[in-house]
Amino acid sequence: MFRSSSFSFVHELNLQVTPQQEKELLIRMKKGTQVYNGCLSHLLCLINLIKQSKDNLKAKTSTEKKTVIKDLRKKFGYSEFALHKYVKELAKKGKFSKHLDAFTLQTIATRAYKASE
Secondary structure, three states, X not given: OOOOOOOOOOOOXXXXXXXXXXXXXXXXXXXXXXXXXXXXXXXXXXHHHHHHOHHHHHOOOHHHHHHHHHHHHHHHOOOHHHHHHHHHHHHHHXXXXXXXXXXXXXXXXXXXXXXXX
């Protein structure tokens, strides 16, 4: 990872929130973590399906593997857009949409997708 050559520092400030606000923030953080973990779990299942696919195992050369994996990604729905659809359904089932808006859910899904690549 790129490291900046300039000096930098981090300054942490405590938020002054009411107990009601603190409760809401904790709920949102917990729901966000659950969505992220759900996305990662879904993506890892798809990766395992791709790895164990007969087409993938039959491919010999690296160019064959690349084309086969590309086709399998489309077949199994391993894409960022497909993950956004999955998160939408996950939010409806888990009632996350009450605490997390659509933009936040898509951002979480994008981070999970980038982590899985």
